[in-house]
Amino acid sequence: MTGIYMSGTGNTEHCIKKLMGIIAPHDEAIPIESEDAADKIAVHDTVILAYPTQFSNMPYMVRDFIRNCHLLWAGKKVFCMTTMGAFSGDGAGCSARLLKKYGAIIIGGAQIKMPDSVCDSKLLKKSLEDNMRIVKEADEKIENIGRGIVREGKYPQEGLSFVSHLAGLFGQRLWFYGKTAGYSDKLKIGSSCTGCGICSRSCPMGNITVTAGKAEAGDRCAMCYRCISRCPQKAVTLLGKEVVEQCRFERYC
Ligand SMILES: Cc1cc2nc3c(=O)[nH]c(=O)nc-3n(C[C@H](O)[C@H](O)[C@H](O)COP(=O)(O)O)c2cc1C
Structure with missing residues (x-):
């Protein structure tokens, strides 16, 4: 198994490493920008792909990565994991659908609530205590997911259903699609x-x-x-x- 993640403020890195520590303690998770990220996919049959939800969508950098590796996904078992500040609808489903197009077998999805990462907006900002509680709950959720996988081979299916697809689409994506349709020049x-x-x-x-x-x-x-x-x-x-x-x-x- 290998893990590939995009993480800005560290939430997603923490979540994927915690899960892999439980289900595949000898395997590693590496950042999506690593030079050998594609090579890792080529040599492993199971991949955990993790990223932060952006406007109920996957970040363009993740979409770009999936597309650039299009020849590598056929037959790979992929678990899609997303972190979010509040709501993602089908944050995990967004990558799952694209990966399926390239022949990947989606084995599950997880959507983990973590502290919000938008440093320049007051919206969704919480006290340190509240954020610490959110991380504790996320850790407990990941431990449960890990136990289910290790004991029963049971992967959660969050964000992969048609209902989640509608929730993500109408909840945010339709209105904000432009924000994640490419890289931004607004920094x-x-x-x-x-x-x-x-x-x-x-x-x-x-x-x-x-x-x-x-x-x-x-x-x-x-x-x-x-x-x-x-x-x-x-x-x-x-x-x-x-x-x-x-x-x-x-x-x-
Ligand atoms: C540009 C941007 C858009 C975001 N959009 C959403 C969103 O639609 N829904 C949500 O719940 N969180 C949203 N978030 C919050 C992040 O998904 C969340 O804080 C995530 O855990 C950050 O992970 P990271 O630290 O690994 O980058 C957004 C964050 C950014 C930077």
């Missing part, structure tokens, strides 16, 4: 930037360069919020105008 870097380069080194897309002591964003932002959550100056924003809270999984443990 903004404010005047407080000191050119330290943390954002550039963190970006999974290589979308940020530092020139003459100032970071500059290109048009291939995956909206993961990693740079925004790490900038010491809180100089980076995307959907909102100012950083409300830098969201990092480590803060909730």
